[in-house]
Amino acid sequence: MYRYDEFDARFVADRAAQFRDQVQRRLDGTLSEEEFRPLRLMNGLYLQLHAYMLRVAIPYGVLGSRQLRQLAMIADRWDRGYGHFTTRQNIQFNWPKLGDVPDILDALAAVEMHAIQTSGNCIRNVTTDQFAGVAADEIADPRPYCELLRQWSSLHPEFSFLPRKFKIAVTGAPFDRAAVKVHDIGLRMHRDAAGEPGFEVIVGGGLGRTPMVGKTVRDFLPVAELVPYVTAIMRVYNRFGRRDNKYKARIKILVHEIGVDAFSELVEAEYRAGDHAAGIELAAGEVERIAAYFAPPAYEELPEQDPGHRARLFENRDFARWVRQSTAPHKVRGYSIANISLKPIGGIPGDASSAQMRAVADLADRYSFGEVRVAHEQNLVLPNVATRDLFTLWEGLVQADLATPNLGLVSDIISCPGMDYCSLATARSIPVAQAISRRFADLALQADVGDLRLNISGCINACGHHHGASGILGLEKRGGILPDPRSAARATNAALGPAARPGLRRRRDRRRGRVRWSGSISPTGRAPGSSFSTSSGGSVSSTSRRQSMSLLKQGEWTTDHWRFVADDEPCRRPGRRSSPRRGCRATTVTISSIAAARLGARCAEPAAGRADQRRRAHLSDPEHRARSLRAPFLHRPGDDRATACRGRLGSRPGAGGASSTNKKCIKRDSGLGAVPRLFRRVGIEHCKVAVHIPAQ
Amino acid sequence: MPKIITANHLVVGDVVFLAEDGWTPVVDRAVVADDDAALQHLLDRANQAEAANIVVGPYAVEIRREGGRIVPLHYREAMRTRGPTVRPDLGHQAGLGGRP
Numbered sequence: 085m086y087r088y089d090e091f092d093a094r095f096v097a098d099r100a101a102q103f104r105d106q107v108q109r110r111l112d113g114t115l116s117e118e119e120f121r122p123l124r125l126m127n128g129l130y131l132q133l134h135a136y137m138l139r140v141a142i143p144y145g146v147l148g149s150r151q152l153r154q155l156a157m158i159a160d161r162w163d164r165g166y167g168h169f170t171t172r173q174n175i176q177f178n179w180p181k182l183g184d185v186p187d188i189l190d191a192l193a194a195v196e197m198h199a200i201q202t203s204g205n206c207i208r209n210v211t212t213d214q215f216a217g218v219a220a221d222e223i224a225d226p227r228p229y230c231e232l233l234r235q236w237s238s239l240h241p242e243f244s245f246l247p248r249k250f251k252i253a254v255t256g257a258p259f260d261r262a263a264v265k266v267h268d269i270g271l272r273m274h275r276d277a278a279g280e281p282g283f284e285v286i287v288g289g290g291l292g293r294t295p296m297v298g299k300t301v302r303d304f305l306p307v308a309e310l311v312p313y314v315t316a317i318m319r320v321y322n323r324f325g326r327r328d329n330k331y332k333a334r335i336k337i338l339v340h341e342i343g344v345d346a347f348s349e350l351v352e353a354e355y356r357a358g359d360h361a362a363g364i365e366l367a368a369g370e371v372e373r374i375a376a377y378f379a380p381p382a383y384e385e386l387p388e389q390d391p392g393h394r395a396r397l398f399e400n401r402d403f404a405r406w407v408r409q410s411t412a413p414h415k416v417r418g419y420s421i422a423n424i425s426l427k428p429i430g431g432i433p434g435d436a437s438s439a440q441m442r443a444v445a446d447l448a449d450r451y452s453f454g455e456v457r458v459a460h461e462q463n464l465v466l467p468n469v470a471t472r473d474l475f476t477l478w479e480g481l482v483q484a485d486l487a488t489p490n491l492g493l494v495s496d497i498i499s500c501p502g503m504d505y506c507s508l509a510t511a512r513s514i515p516v517a518q519a520i521s522r523r524f525a526d527l528a529l530q531a532d533v534g535d536l537r538l539n540i541s542g543c544i545n546a547c548g549h550h551h552g553a554s555g556i557l558g559l560e561k562r563g564g565i566l567p568d569p570r571s572a573a574r575a576t577n578a579a580l581g582p583a584a585r586p587g588l589r590r591r592r593d594r595r596r597g598r599v600r601w602s603g604s605i606s607p608t609g610r611a612p613g614s615s616f617s618t619s620s621g622g623s624v625s626s627t628s629r630r631q632s633m634s635l636l637k638q639g640e641w642t643t644d645h646w647r648f649v650a651d652d653e654p655c656r657r658p659g660r661r662s663s664p665r666r667g668c669r670a671t672t673v674t675i676s677s678i679a680a681a682r683l684g685a686r687c688a689e690p691a692a693g694r695a696d697q698r699r700r701a702h703l704s705d706p707e708h709r710a711r712s713l714r715a716p717f718l719h720r721p722g723d724d725r726a727t728a729c730r731g732r733l734g735s736r737p738g739a740g741g742a743s744s745t746n747k748k749c750i751k752r753d754s755g756l757g758a759v760p761r762l763f764r765r766v767g768i769e770h771c772k773v774a775v776h777i778p779a780q
Numbered sequence: 781m782p783k784i785i786t787a788n789h790l791v792v793g794d795v796v797f798l799a800e801d802g803w804t805p806v807v808d809r810a811v812v813a814d815d816d817a818a819l820q821h822l823l824d825r826a827n828q829a830e831a832a833n834i835v836v837g838p839y840a841v842e843i844r845r846e847g848g849r850i851v852p853l854h855y856r857e858a859m860r861t862r863g864p865t866v867r868p869d870l871g872h873q874a875g876l877g878g879r880p
Contacts, residue, residue, distance in 0.1 A: 135792070503855075
């Protein structure tokens with residue numbers, strides 16, 4: 085882990101002292117709220133719906149056990165005993181008092197942490213792969229470059245007042261776990277012919293109200309040129325980015341408006357104009373210095389297989405399930421990466437109590453060289469666990485209520501805080517996540533449904549990354565002042581496109597004489613290949629919308645109409661519409677796109693003409709297929725897991741492995757009928773998911 | 781439409797409502813303005829309180845009366861009177877005897 089040098093320590097301590105003075109001046113009235121707001125935001129302090137909220141940076145998601153214990157102490161002493169891990173690998177405290185914040189910042193500085201640049205129009209916390217440095221598939225460790233970018237961007241005078249916030253993600257592995265294609269700048273490591281590492285520079289991606297996939301402006305940038313080149317990009321953005329309209333100020337709009345070629349030329353011209361020799365030399369030395377902090381810990385020489393571990397796998401099914409779902413291959417023989425789910429069934433995604441933080445810190449000390457990672461999926465990771473220790477680690481996690489084996493399954497939901505905490509939200513999102521999680525509480529059912537990413541946002545700012553997977557976006561209907569359920573939701577599918585149509589409609593139920601919200605979200609199929617190859621003809625989202633809408637008009641997606649009921653609603657016959665229970669003002673969210681996304685593009689493909697040709701091309705190219713089956717930025721070359729899951733689902737229960745039946749099942753399950761068949765097979769009659777969210 | 785004034789307390793950050801005798805966390809104690817003149821009077825008081833560094837960002841909220849209780853019309857505002865719906869142990873609802 086990186087350790088602060090004298091300069092870093094003084095810089096952070098000075099900053100905390102400066103903020104203490106600013107808070108004092110605010111409290112005694114010297115500063116007005118208008119003057120104080122930008123100052124507090126630069127220190128990560130928001131005023132949210134119910135109280136202040138402090139967002140603490142966890143640089144590239146790497147935490148030491150000492151830091152995690154300090155976060156637990158802060159939660160107990162100045163907050164309400166818990167913290168919320170975010171999709172930017174940060175942590176938020178939801179109830180600090182203004183007068184306590186300087187003390188909190190001092191406590192953070194004592195463990196080399198801060199809240200600088202977790203808000204405001206500056207370069208935010210740089211994120212990376214949560215498995216950085218330990219992943220078996222990694223080209224090189226991205227953390228030294230993340231740290232270099234962190235130091236370069238911290239209070240950078242030129243880039244502290246950008247047109248809008250700016251987010252950078254780096255990945256060192258071919259399978260992108262850091263979502264680099266939906267960041268303002270995404271850096272993806274490759275090796276050139278000589279075997280030297282370098283970055284593919286992707287610019288102009290993003291989610292929010294205008295979801296876009298980033299475009300590559302440099303295929304290969306030698307690592308030594310990273311800082312000067314990123315500086316050139318920042319300068320072009322700082323100069324040409326729109327400041328007239330907040331909603332058009334992100335770099336993705338600039339890249340989209342002038343085109344990637346023109347943008348690329350501007351960046352190259354800016355880059356050529358400077359003399360970078362000195363900077364490159366300096367950066368190379370600095371990377372070397374930083375990289376020493378990320379030297380691998382003292383791994384033991386261990387055998388590939390541990391007999392004790394294998395015996396435990398046979399003896400204990402719960403443990404075996406956890407290992408299967410929660411561990412990942414480590415680059416060192418005899419070690420594993422252990423994920424810790426912060427998504428207990430029915431729990432709040434990303435929340436951890438102070439006791440849980442301490443438990444994880446203790447387990448990290450015992451089994452993972454004291455290191456913890458935060459994943460952008462709002463989970464924690466112990467990156468260096470000897471495989472032989474997995475069982476005792478698991479026992480410790482069970483005791484701390486942290487052993488839910490649901491990683492990558494339907495209940496591993498990414499959710500923003502939504503209107504329960506956030507002042508920008510238009511709908512609640514946590515209750516939707518909880519209801520879906522409870523509906524799929526049975527882990528065997530989740531395993532049958534298979535690998536499924538479900539993300540939920542409470543407003544179009546997309547903090548829950550709802551475009552990045554099967555997504556649910558909460559919206560407000562009619563000003564929210566109707567007496568009936570007021571949240572609405574719509575689903576988006578796996579493309580970076582909006583929903584084909586809104587999910588819920590206001591409808592008067594004549595029999596009962598009252599208004600209710602109902603309706604369905606059909607599989608909002610996207611046409612094959614539509615997600616990122618169409619940028620020349622308009623924005624990704626508008627193209628996707630056109631294609632989705634045209635499919636809807638053809639009636640492609642409304643033929644299979646099923647219903648899947650939540651646990652608090654009595655089961656009804658297929659075809660009958662259910663209504664909220666008498667006296668229960670509840671919102672119903674229907675999500676059949678879960679099933680559609682589960683089956684990926686296969687369900688969404690019309691079976692004739694050009695589309696069919698595209699489908700064939702698409703199936704014959706494994707890379708293309710993997711990309712379309714998953715969120716575009718979760719592309720894993722050559723990965724066939726999605727197919728394997730489908731095979732398992734298609735096969736009869738107890739039929740054994742998927743491999744022998746794969747092809748047959750895929751064939752049988754292609755087309756629209758796959759979704760209901762799939763769900764019938766796992767014992768669910770209806771495949772539209774309806775979840776009741778209790779009235780407030 | 782009757783209205784009340786709400787804001788956040790500067791030091792604590794909690795949601796507060798303008799009452800006869802100052803600011804209160806209990807929405808039922810808020811002063812209700814039934815017409816524009818009364819509302820303007822309340823807004824003037826609220827702006828003075830903001831200038832005096834007691835509260836932050838005061839604004840008016842439409843409400844309806846339900847058997848002596850005050851209920852904001854918008855669900856966002858209704859939620860502000862209570863706390864997060866997913867954590868009934870937090871926010872004003874925790875200190876109000878489990879008031880829905």
